Amino acid sequence: MSLNTPFAPARQDGSMKRLALTLLGLISLTLARAAPTEPALQRVPVQRVLRPGLSVAGTPANLNVSITLRYGSKTPGTVLLLMPGYLGGAGSFDRLARQIVALDPKVAVWAVDRRSNLLEPQNRVRFASRAQLETLAREGLPVLPAEKVAYMKDWGLNVTLNDWRAAVQEARKLTPRVFIGGHSLGAALSGLYAAYDFGGQRGYNDVRGLVMLDGYPGLLSGNAVSPQEYQQGANNMIGPIPGTDNLASAPYVNTFFYGPQLASRAAAQARLAAQYPQAPAPPDAFLKWPATNLAAAMTTISQRYTFVPFLALTTGRATNVRETPNPLPRFLGGQDSQRIEGPQDPEKLIGWQGDAQSLTDAQDFARRFWLPLSDATEWYFPQKLALDVAAARLSTTGTPYEQTLPVLYNAAVTLPLLGISAQNGVTTDQDFQQYAEGHIKDLTLHTLPGAAHLDMTYAKSDQVARWITEWLAKHP
Structure with missing residues (x-):
């Protein structure tokens, strides 16, 4: 069984320098x-x-x-x-x-x-106009009735x-x-x-x-x-x-x-965030306060704000917000989970910014969440x-x-x-x-x-x- 282990200490002899240079070269390569x-x-x-x-x-x-x-x-x-x-x-x-x-x-x-x-x-998502995407982000697409897909x-x-x-x-x-x-x-x-x-x-x-x-x-x-x-x-x-x-x-x-309607809404919001990240998000879609499209998309999946901490990213934090600790995600294992209580300045949009701890780039994630060949989710996951x-x-x-x-x-x-x-x-x-x-x-x-x-x-x-x-x- 091989695990991550540090290099064993090198011998203290004349080959030390050559070994160090070799390792540095390999690391650089x-x-x-x-x-x-x-x-x-x-x-x-x-x-x-x-x-x-x-x-x-x-x-x-x-x-x-x-x-x-x-x-x-x-x-x-x-x-x-x-x-x-x-x-x-x-x-x-x-x-x-x-x-x-x-x-x-x-x-x-x-x-x-x-x-x-x-x-x-x-x-329906691929060819939607901006206005149609905004409607989809609020309302989603009609869900297939269970009886229509009972074969699942x-x-x-x-x-x-x-x-x-x-x-x-x-x-x-x-x-x-x-x-x-x-x-x-x-x-x-x-x-x-x-x-x-x-x-x-x-x-x-x-x-x-x-x-x-x-x-x-x-x-x-x-x-x-x-x-x-x-x-x-x-x-x-x-x-x-x-x-x-x-x-x-x-x-x-x-x-x-999670469900098919929420999945279609998320796909629409991701497209808006990818194409118009700093534009105002559709009202009452994913945030009940005025926010940018990128902020509306990321607050649903960021480890800091999501209700489901095991379905989360480290990708920054919202700006211009008032926050309080959120006990539900913390109960489920979330770390430093916060709840957005509203904007600090009601005259400004809630925004989004990355930070040094962000492993995932928010804009890149939004671009890849929905792609013409496939998206990031399975709308109808079989029970x-x-x-x-x-x-x-x-x-x-x-x-x-x-x-x-x-x-x-x-x-x-x-x-x-x-x-x-x-x-x-x-x-x-x-x-x-x-x-x-x-x-x-x-x-x-x-x-x-x-x-x-x-x-x-x-x-x-x-x-x-x-x-x-x-x-x-x-x-x-």
Whole structure:
């Protein structure tokens, strides 16, 4: 097992100076290589590819699809397929994927969109005028009634992993050096993929290694789910999940902190923040006081102000505001969470500014939150996937779910693992070590200092990308 360790002290002899100069040269070379410019990131080619996914009875044929955003070469030496987290979309990897490819053009990154992303009327956001975006930021788009998408009740772990596997198998036709990974729940799903029985084929045989970004198998599992709970309703760390009896009437996540309407509003506000950052935001959209578009967008997701601290960025703070401590996010684990009580000067807009501690640039985040090929979120996240992950935990061997959720080979997964945690995120070195104990010996761990959960894929620094490319190069 390899962990982050400092260099051992050099011998005190005549080679000390040469060693120091060599190390300095290597460090300088690494830093130079690991600093692609913004134009270099934008030159990375990307295309959205749809392929046949798992055919599911009752699902419209046009939705039985495996979707990837493919960054980099069409003839790569290595392919890394990344699965987004809970409520996340392929667009959430845009900056990180470009950084990885810019650092090592031999690597292609294929970011996954789960099939439910096809339910999003993205053209309504894409072609909206400024006035229409302002209306959307306040009102959102109409939400698909549950009865219209009741087929989502079957979009669980088996569907998600088999759709992903369709892309993995295509990647293997290009190169044997195929790796999978993900962020948050996506990291958990990469471990479940490795342990899954795909009709007699073991998942870990498909890939060369795993990359987990502030997430691990078991992250959203909690206590064991009984067959009665699986049928009638269960809980995970996020909250209640409907059971199979109720999935047809509640097939997607729709809560006070997230749902399709809020997701469409956020997409519209992000576009306004990207195009008109200092202009006044739509009244009563995301802030009830006059604010800039950038401030309205960032106060919903900044670690300082969000109600959901595990879905947060470190990206600065609001200006011209009166603040008081916010107890709810602090109860949920938030640090220094504040509530905006209004403007200091009612004659001025509430604004936004970065600071020295900001890992993510607010303007860059706003630009990447909504992209023509994909956005950062999954508007209609299937409840069945959350239920199955809670039931599967690390293994279903010897459980009531052994046949329906065949996560059977966790103990046989010996793949190399790169685990990167956010210092203020949801995962620690100990979580990765506990997951790997007894079956994974090649374990490399890093922690991104000062990072919140979402900084892992949006940070200005390319440190995460550098760790990934260096690790991939060491695992041929």
